[in-house]
Amino acid sequence: MNIKTKLSLGLSFLFAVILLLAGLGAYYANRLAAESKEVLKDNYESLEYGKNMLQASEVFLLADTSAYPLAIKTFETNLQRQLNNLTEVGEQEITLSVNENFDALKKELVPKKDQGTVNSLIAAIRQDVFQLTDINMQAIVRKNNVAQKTADRVIMYLVIIGTFSILVTLTFIINFPGYIANPIRELSESIKQIANRNYEQRLHFAANDEFGELADAFNQMARKLDEYEHSNLARIMFEKRRIETIINNMSDAIIGLDEKNTILFSNNEATLLLGLTDADLVGKYAPDVALHNDLLRHLLSENGQEPLKIFDDGKESYFAKDVIGIKSPTTATETEKVIGQVIILKNITQFRELDLAKTNFIATISHELKTPISSIKMSLKLLRDERVGSVNPEQQKLLEHITEDSDRLLRITGELLNLAQVETGNIQLHCRQTLPKEIIQYAVQAIRFQAEQKQVKLETNIPNELPPVNSDLEKTAWVLVNFLSNAIRYSPEQASIIISAGYVTSASNRFVRFSVQDFGRGIDARYKDRIFDKFFQVPDADSIKGGTGLGLAISKEFITAQGGAIWVESELGEGSVFSFSLPVG
Numbered sequence: 287m288n289i290k291t292k293l294s295l296g297l298s299f300l301f302a303v304i305l306l307l308a309g310l311g312a313y314y315a316n317r318l319a320a321e322s323k324e325v326l327k328d329n330y331e332s333l334e335y336g337k338n339m340l341q342a343s344e345v346f347l348l349a350d351t352s353a354y355p356l357a358i359k360t361f362e363t364n365l366q367r368q369l370n371n372l373t374e375v376g377e378q379e380i381t382l383s384v385n386e387n388f389d390a391l392k393k394e395l396v397p398k399k400d401q402g403t404v405n406s407l408i409a410a411i412r413q414d415v416f417q418l419t420d421i422n423m424q425a426i427v428r429k430n431n432v433a434q435k436t437a438d439r440v441i442m443y444l445v446i447i448g449t450f451s452i453l454v455t456l457t458f459i460i461n462f463p464g465y466i467a468n469p470i471r472e473l474s475e476s477i478k479q480i481a482n483r484n485y486e487q488r489l490h491f492a493a494n495d496e497f498g499e500l501a502d503a504f505n506q507m508a509r510k511l512d513e514y515e516h517s518n519l520a521r522i523m524f525e526k527r528r529i530e531t532i533i534n535n536m537s538d539a540i541i542g543l544d545e546k547n548t549i550l551f552s553n554n555e556a557t558l559l560l561g562l563t564d565a566d567l568v569g570k571y572a573p574d575v576a577l578h579n580d581l582l583r584h585l586l587s588e589n590g591q592e593p594l595k596i597f598d599d600g601k602e603s604y605f606a607k608d609v610i611g612i613k614s615p616t617t618a619t620e621t622e623k624v625i626g627q628v629i630i631l632k633n634i635t636q637f638r639e640l641d642l643a644k645t646n647f648i649a650t651i652s653h654e655l656k657t658p659i660s661s662i663k664m665s666l667k668l669l670r671d672e673r674v675g676s677v678n679p680e681q682q683k684l685l686e687h688i689t690e691d692s693d694r695l696l697r698i699t700g701e702l703l704n705l706a707q708v709e710t711g712n713i714q715l716h717c718r719q720t721l722p723k724e725i726i727q728y729a730v731q732a733i734r735f736q737a738e739q740k741q742v743k744l745e746t747n748i749p750n751e752l753p754p755v756n757s758d759l760e761k762t763a764w765v766l767v768n769f770l771s772n773a774i775r776y777s778p779e780q781a782s783i784i785i786s787a788g789y790v791t792s793a794s795n796r797f798v799r800f801s802v803q804d805f806g807r808g809i810d811a812r813y814k815d816r817i818f819d820k821f822f823q824v825p826d827a828d829s830i831k832g833g834t835g836l837g838l839a840i841s842k843e844f845i846t847a848q849g850g851a852i853w854v855e856s857e858l859g860e861g862s863v864f865s866f867s868l869p870v871g
């Protein structure tokens with residue numbers, strides 16, 4: 287039975303109880319009223335008539351006959367009314383007897399005859415009237431008893447029905463709110479459980495009503511959510527395990543941090559390198575752990591782009607640090623924000639070893655090549671000497687070519703050797719107080735012949751009062767020569783090249799800046815950052831052959847080794863300004 291029907295039935299029952307009580311009350315009240323009315327009509331009036339007749343009869347005992355006609359009339363009227371109100375058993379005979387006696391009495395009274403007969407007739411009449419009164423009195427008592435009984439019965443009925451109704455209504459009042467409210471409360475509790483992701487929550491309403499249907503629908507929903515959650519969870523757990531396995535098996539050390547620098551995970555390699563266990567790391571505030579761990583402190587610090595040398599696996603290993611900020615994806619409501627970072631330590635030992643092997647190889651080769659090339663040059667010089675023997679013009683040309691090529695070979699081997707020295711850390715600086723002018727003169731001297739060949743004009747712009755710098759004259763001049771030879775190479779014929787120097791002071795440092803400005807082809811902005819890289823040459827269809835892409839890389843090493851800086855400003859098609867600065871000694 288559904289709730290609607292139950293509610294309708296309950297309220298109908300209460301309505302029926304009220305109707306029954308009201309009907310019963312009205313019916314019995316009516317009945318009691320009718321009975322008392324009957325008593326009034328049937329008996330009380332007879333008593334009244336009897337009393338009036340008795341009073342009238344008393345007049346006849348008096349000698350004064352003038353009052354007789356009125357008394358007779360009164361008696362007659364009351365007798366007549368009594369004759370019309372014969373309700374009790376025996377009342378009729380007595381009334382008729384009164385009537386008979388009264389008829390006889392009237393004859394005796396008008397005209398008045400014998401007082402003795404009158405008296406006896408009056409006595410008979412009074413006797414009868416008393417009897418009438420008695421019968422009616424008895425009837426009143428009897429009827430009163432009946433009415434009393436009816437009233438008692440009514441009270442009893444009302445008490446029984448009332449008690450029953452009160453009990454039923456009380457049960458209704460006590461149970462019905464709970465009947466409606468309890469399932470609703472249980473439902474809202476269960477919904478809260480579902481909101482807290484407790485999808486195993488179920489409702490158990492035994493009733494086969496709307497609440498039963500509600501419970502079925504709710505349970506179905508919870509079951510579906512549970513299935514969804516479990517299938518999702520299983521998939522997510524599987525994916526998580528897979529990613530963890532991948533991260534753990536990587537040869538790079540990986541540490542994940544959240545936005546508050548709490549360590550979220552670290553793979554096997556990372557725990558091994560840090561010399562800590564997972565329990566020491568995961569869930570801990572990274573700076574706290576770093577207090578007792580040098581490597582982690584280094585990893586968390588901002589600086590440290592240099593490869594890290596770590597003693598790992600019984601040998602020295604090199605690691606490059608890479609920090610990747612993790613950003614949450616932008617959603618409709620939230621903008622992108624940093625939610626953590628991943629620190630990756632790439633094991634670059636192998637590359638370092640290869641690089642070192644390559645550098646050593648280059649160093650050896652270039653060193654070994656220097657001697658035979660020098661001897662080739664020597665032989666060439668001898669060959670071109672007239673005293674050794676004359677050569678025809680064609681041979682002369684060939685000899686010039688060979689000389690040029692061997693010069694180039696010597697330059698390349700020299701540069702390679704320099705680079706190898708720089709890379710192996712074997713760079714030897716012989717720093718001393720050197721005047722900028724001295725360095726520039728040294729370089730201009732070295733490049734003069736090359737400039738003259740291309741008819742390039744070298745202009746110098748050097749203030750007289752420049753302080754000396756603490757530098758290795760030869761290496762710094764080498765850098766300047768490299769700038770100048772590039773400037774000549776990339777300038778058109780008869781162009782100008784300006785060599786300038788200047789004193790630069792800042793709050794903490796004092797420098798001397800050296801610049802070489804040309805008006806050649808300039809450098810595309812795209813390549814400006816890369817021209818100081820090893821073996822980098824600006825890609826160009828009509829590129830000028832003969833370079834190695836090492837000059838600027840070596841220049842950078844020489845200058846930074848002396849605590850200076852190197853840079854270029856250039857505009858494509860308008861020329862370039864290559865500069866370096868050295869600290870004042």
Ligand code: ADP
Pocket residue numbers: 768772773776804806807808809817822823824825832833834835836837838839862
């Ligand atoms: P290279 O031996 O090839 O000159 P460098 O390291 O000295 O090697 O120079 C690297 C590259 O930078 C060159 O290949 C060239 O393309 C570019 N470059 C250097 N100097 C200049 C310059 N003054 N004007 C234009 N391009 C230049």
